[in-house]
Structures are given as C-alpha cells and as structure tokens.
Amino acid sequence: MTEAFEVLAGLDKIVHEPARLALLTALSACSSADFVSLQRLTGLTKGNLSTHLSKLEEAGLIAIEKQFVGKKPNTLVRLTPEGRTAIDQHWQQLERLHRDAQQWQSG
Amino acid sequence: MNELKRVRMMTAHYRSLQGLRMLPWFLWMLAFSAVNPLMGLPQGRLDYQLLFIVPGLVVPWTLSRLIGTYYDRVFGRVEGLPSRNRLVDVLIGVAFVILAYIGFFVDSQERWPVSVFGLVLALAFLVQWWLSGRFLTHCVVTATLLAILSLLPLVGIPADGQELGGFMFPIILGIILSIGSVLGHIVLVRNLKSLPQGEP
Numbered sequence: 001m002t003e004a005f006e007v008l009a010g011l012d013k014i015v016h017e018p019a020r021l022a023l024l025t026a027l028s029a030c031s032s033a034d035f036v037s038l039q040r041l042t043g044l045t046k047g048n049l050s051t052h053l054s055k056l057e058e059a060g061l062i063a064i065e066k067q068f069v070g071k072k073p074n075t076l077v078r079l080t081p082e083g084r085t086a087i088d089q090h091w092q093q094l095e096r097l098h099r100d101a102q103q104w105q106s107g
Numbered sequence: 108m109n110e111l112k113r114v115r116m117m118t119a120h121y122r123s124l125q126g127l128r129m130l131p132w133f134l135w136m137l138a139f140s141a142v143n144p145l146m147g148l149p150q151g152r153l154d155y156q157l158l159f160i161v162p163g164l165v166v167p168w169t170l171s172r173l174i175g176t177y178y179d180r181v182f183g184r185v186e187g188l189p190s191r192n193r194l195v196d197v198l199i200g201v202a203f204v205i206l207a208y209i210g211f212f213v214d215s216q217e218r219w220p221v222s223v224f225g226l227v228l229a230l231a232f233l234v235q236w237w238l239s240g241r242f243l244t245h246c247v248v249t250a251t252l253l254a255i256l257s258l259l260p261l262v263g264i265p266a267d268g269q270e271l272g273g274f275m276f277p278i279i280l281g282i283i284l285s286i287g288s289v290l291g292h293i294v295l296v297r298n299l300k301s302l303p304q305g306e307p
Contacts, residue, residue, distance in 0.1 A: 025111050029118040030185050037121065037183025041114050043300030069179070076184075 007093055007100075014059045015090045019044055020052050024087040027062065027079045035075040053077060061086055116242045117298050121185035123235075123243060125178045126291025131167035133288060137281025139163055182299065203231050222276065225257030232287070245294055249287030256283060 015024060022042045027033060033041075039049055056062045061083030065076040079087070117124075139160075190196050210224035232250035236243050256279055 022111060022114050026114045026118040029115045029188065030121070031188055032186045033118065034184045036181075037118075037185045039302060040182055040299040041117055069184075074184075 007097055011093060012086065012090060014055065014061070015086055017052075019048065020056060021090070023049075023052060023056065024061065024079070024083065024090075027077060028084060028087045032076050032078040034077070038077060056083070113298060116240065117295075118185055119187070120239055120243060121182075121295075122187060123239070124291050124295035125175075125182070126245070126288030126295075127174050128171055128178065128288075130285055130288045131170035131174070133281050133284040135163050135167040137278055137285065140277035140281060182295070199234070203227065203234075206230075220260040222257040222260075225253050225276070225280070228280075229253035229257060243291070243294075245287055245290035248290055249283060252283045252286065253280075256280070 015021060019042060023038060026038060026041050035046075035049065038044075038053075039046065042049070044052070053062065053064060057064050060080060063078050063080050065078070067074050067076060206227045207224060210222075210227040213219065213223045229250045232246045232253065236246035236250065239246070256276070
C-alpha cells in the first residue's frame with residue numbers, strides 16, 4: 001500500500017484538479033474542441049473555463065488558437081503532444097490506484 | 108469517474124449525436140416515398156422523377172446546413188480524432204454498401220417473408236452502437252425498430268406494402284430513421300450541461 005500512497009502523492013496537481021482533469025479528458029477524446037463545446041461538456045462558467053485553460057496553456061499541456069468563424073471570434077483548443085502524454089499517464093495512475101484500492105478493500 | 112467517462116464519451120461522439128443534421132434528408136425520403144405514388148407519377152418517367160429529386164437535393168441540403176450552423180452556435184464544435192485504422196473503416200463501409208445492394212436486389216426479386224435490406228440497415232446501426240463502446244443507445248432503438256419492420260411479414264403484416272403500391276416500406280423507414288435522429292439529439296442535450304445563468 002505504501003507504493004499506492006507514493007503514486008497518490010506523485011499525481012500532477014495541474015492535471016488532477018477536477019475541472020482541469022475533465023477538460024484534459026475531453027480534449028484527449030478529440031483532435032480539437034472550441035470554447036463553447038468545452039463549456040457545454042463541463043458546465044464551467046466562461047471565467048472559470050478561461051482561467052483553467054490559461055493554466056493548462058502555461059503548463060504546455062494545451063495549445064489555444066484564436067480564429068474567426070464567419071465574423072465571430074472562435075477559440076479552438078487542442079492537446080499538445082506533452083498534454084496527451086500527461087493525461088494518458090494520469091489515467092493509468094488513477095486506474096492503478098483504483099485497482100489497488102479494490103484489492104485493499106477485499107484483502 | 109462516471110462523470111469523466113461521460114465527458115470522454117460525449118466528446119468522442121459529439122458529431123454522431125447531432126442527429127438533427129440528417130433529419131431533413133430522412134423527412135425528404137419519407138415525403139418523396141409518400142407523395143410519388145399518391146400523385147400517380149409514372150415510375151419510369153425520369154422528367155417527373157426529376158421534379159422531386161432536384162428540389163429534394165437542394166431543400167434538405169440547405170436545411171441540413173442551417174441545422175449545422177445552429178449546432179455549431181449552441182453546442183460548439185468538436186473535431187474528432189483521426190481514425191486509428193482507416194482501411195478497416197473503409198472496408199466496413201464498402202461491405203455494408205454491397206450488403207445493402209444485395210438486400211435491395213433480393214427484396215425486389217424474391218418474395219421472402221422478411222426484408223433483407225431492412226435487416227442489413229438494422230445490422231449497420233447495431234455495429235455503430237457496438238463500435239461506440241455501447242454508448243450510442245439511440246442506434247440500438249433504431250436497429251430494433253428496423254428489425255421489427257423487416258420481420259413484420261413473418262406475422263402476416265406486409266411491411267413492403269405491395270398492396271399499397273410498394274411504397275409503405277420507405278415511408279416507415281423514413282419515420283424510423285427520423286425517430287433515431289431525434290433520439291440522438293435528445294441524448295446529446297440530456298448529457299450536456301446548460302450554460303450558467305446570464306451566459307448566452
């Protein structure tokens with residue numbers, strides 16, 4: 001179980017925060033998503049979503065592209081290769097912890 | 108974990124769940140199938156057929172584009188991941204086109220007590236449901252309705268509507284596909300969060 005606690009302590013805080021984990025999970029299932037779709041998927045307010053996206057961009061996990069669709073501004077978000085590796089590893093760690101917790105309960 | 112799973116599946120199938128995009132095409136198929144025999148248009152006359160087919164291409168296409176704009180504005184855009192195995196996807200698509208053609212041929216040539224074409228369509232929806240990790244539930248509903256329609260002659264109900272000029276099957280098919288597309292939209296809306304108060 002000590003090993004499980006080490007894994008738990010070693011989880012990346014940038015990735016593990018619930019809203020950011022939801023955003024990264026959504027982005028891992030697509031090539032890109034715009035601001036509106038991420039808002040509809042997560043239920044975050046515009047302000048909260050902007051803050052979380054800025055933090056993820058600063059960490060180099062996502063790339064943000066501002067563009068115009070017709071005459072309307074559109075914010076397109078995609079995972080960077082580092083971001084994809086980070087979220088994949090994070091999910092592997094979570095699943096391992098989940099398995100360990102189940103073994104601990106049954107044992 | 109369940110919430111994150113929902114987010115992942117919804118993102119992966121964002122476009123597939125935008126069922127209203129296809130609704131104008133299904134409704135046109137329904138309307139074309141219903142109006143054509145009722146007006147007594149000669150089946151073999153291409154000029155009469157074109158009267159319906161040309162507007163039939165323009166009207167649903169325009170409506171579908173407008174609905175697409177609505178989806179992009181209200182639900183946003185999600186670009187799907189590139190296929191992991193494009194060759195397999197193409198092979199599955201080609202296999203279904205061939206099967207559908209064979210089914211259509213068998214239905215028009217043989218008097219079997221089932222619709223092979225309908226069963227092939229039902230199978231296509233079932234495969235789509237399976238490939239989605241059993242997430243696209245509206246595909247199962249569509250597949251079930253299509254299978255029931257295809258098997259109706261077994262219990263003495265002529266689903267191909269031979270007595271009605273052979274036009275009942277595409278009408279019911281149009282209704283079922285329309286129901287399926289609306290159900291897809293409902294799954295999308297029910298699984299997305301509403302925007303916080305005061306935000307457009």
